[in-house]
Amino acid sequence: MSEVKLPPGYHQGIARPYYTSSPIPAVVGRAVLGNIDRFCLFSLLAVGVLVRLYKLPYPSEVVFDEVNFGSYIHEYFHGRFFIDVHPPLIKLLYYWCAILFGYDGEFEFSHVDEKYDQNVPYVALRLVSATCGLVTIPVTYLILRHNYCGPVSALFGSFLVLIENSMVTQSRFFFLDSPLILFTAVTMLGFSMARNSTAFSGRWHANWLLTGVFLGLACSSKSSGLLTYGWIGILAFLQLWTVLGDLEVSDFGWWKHLVARIVYLVGVPFTIYLAAFSLHFHALPNVGPGAGPMTPQFKATFKDYDTIRKEPVEVVYGSTVTLKHNEVGKYLHSHPFNYKTGSKEQQVTLYSYHTDYNNEWEIHPKTKRTDMRLFDQVNPIKNGDVVRLFHKATGKFLHVNNVRPPITEKDYANEVSCNGTRDLLGDINYEFKIHILDKKPHSKNNLPNIKLRATESVFQLFHQGTRCSLVAHQGKLPGWAFGQNEVLCINQPTIPNTLWYVEYNSHPMLDKDQSSERVNLGGLTFWKKFVEYQKVMWMFNKGMGGSHEYGSRPEAWPFLIRGTNYYSTDARVKTADEPGSHIYYFGNLAIYYFGVMAILFIGLKQVFYLINHLNPFMLPNETTNVSMFYQATMETILGYVVHYQPYFMMERELFLHHYLPAIYFCILTVTYFVEYQISKRKLFGYILVGVIGGLSLGCFVYFSPLIYGTDWSREACREAKWIGSWDFDCRTYKK
Incomplete structure (x- = not known):
């Protein structure tokens, strides 16, 4: 009888109940996938292929940051040393892909809007990024299922990821962000599965290894991957604190937990990070345009630098x-x-x-x-x-x-x-x-x-x-x-x-x-x-000042004050009968605003929830749904803050796409809130699914010409400027 009255995660001790770090059976049981989950995953992938791969070869010109990552491919091909603010893993992946599909090293990616020639496998390069964006969708579904969400909520959250305008746009070009989001998502999935596994079992070790590997991949892909590392580090510390108060875990057992996390969350990621730079140095044996800031000792290691x-x-x-x-x-x-x-x-x-x-x-x-x-x-x-x-x-x-x-x-x-x-x-x-x-x-x-x-x-x-x-x-x-x-x-x-x-x-x-x-x-x-x-990377990052026409500051990102112009036919000479085309990096208005409202509202609820749980004389009277809602949203709100707040301290030029990892955490937070409402007020929860999903889909369809570069009328473009600061160029289109 006493076990029934205990809140989720609590066991009865000799003198008092205590919180245990063992997996909650109800959470583990609900994470088991059934036929409906397989159908949802298949449907998400099928629709995702259409959404993420549609018109992928267009435009056949260099788009925005493709000029940078393409130039790095060119330098890798010739083995010329360069410096970038980001770790090299994804750049190396793009280089290997380019070699595999026949890049001959002649095309230099010298400027934006430059026409690709037939020896540049730009579609294959974009396909790498698009595939990462596509795989993120089912991974999101699995994350939600392992955090006590039902199939409806998991399908809803994954659908938001599928149609989020900025995620779709960013995954269509060979940038760093889509692989980073995928690695972050799989890291989160591994962490959730490890929490739901019996400590020191084979599955537990496998899940922690999965977490460490993809955490290392995230850190080796982009400098903001270190924010993911900080987020997981905080969660791991909180886990160890919980294990420390678990009366079922001995002192020796706690040290085993600590050592395991050091191995999987420090040793494995750092090994991958070192390996990425080892490959980077090996691929660049010759002096190049980035050698200037390096010391003479470093330059002396180049094969062709005898001077x-x-x-x-x-x-x-x-x-x-x-x-x-x-x-x-x-x-x-x-x-x-x-x-x-x-x-x-x-x-x-x-x-x-x-x-x-x-x-x-x-x-x-x-x-x-x-x-x-x-x-x-x-x-x-x-x-x-x-x-x-x-x-x-x-x-x-x-x-x-x-x-x-x-x-x-x-x-x-x-x-x-x-x-x-x-x-x-x-x-x-x-x-x-x-x-x-x-x-x-x-x-x-x-x-x-x-x-x-x-x-x-x-x-x-x-x-x-x-x-x-x-x-x-x-x-x-x-x-x-x-x-x-x-x-x-x-x-x-x-x-x-x-x-x-x-x-x-x-x-x-x-x-x-x-x-x-x-x-x-x-x-x-x-x-x-x-x-x-x-x-040198750190100094290079600090020195990235200047002013860009489409730069923006972090305080504007949650409210979509403005986006970034990626491509416009107005920037080049076109024939009289050629339709206008404009690609503008821009978020889904509904998802962005619902996301920031969810973060603020649930963040306030978390404060009162924490205060209530600080009372040592009272056990929380809550169901598994409530307990998991607060645990899951604590993790996602923390992830949002860790991936967003540091940009306020940066003086370098920033863009809206730096907000992309944070908006992913927003989507998860909104989904957990919807699942919470379904568990308490089913009708209201389903209404939320319909309203948020419908508005998000409407924003995606309405602004799709800015994602795919499809034709639009000048009048429709002007009418789409719901906020005065939106500066996509309607002159691109015909009257």
């Missing part, structure tokens, strides 16, 4: 050098364009492309010498020497002005520019004192602390005229300076921003003298390459 291994290590007067910032990883750079503010003299910036001639500087003494004396003699540069830096491309010297720089308009900051000519006589405003502070780890002795040595000495440049140090930082200059990093001179700056080293070094006398010492960078293990690449 750095053959250069002289000793830096002397007359040497041509590139100066690399030790913290930002970019090169001191100038070009024949002037500042729009301050002195209006020639700009000095940081630039990441390592082979640009505008990165090269000659080191001159503070007193003027003839070229013959500079290039026919070998005079080492020592710690404490005062030098001038001559910009070879423009014939001007590095200079500091006592005016405020463009971004850092502070009294202690001075503008850095280029001015003067090669005939310039001694002037203290063109003089910099070399102050060597440290040496690189690969240095063999203490010489780098005494004399300036390429790739080894880490130094400051102290301006003699204004008594400030040359610094650089992550801040970007405006468009008139091409968005390059600001260089300035500051009194008493933070030391890391003042540190430089010589990467490239050349001098006529030393280049010809084969007996002169050469740079010795040693080897670089995979682990060191991996760590360095992670740091």
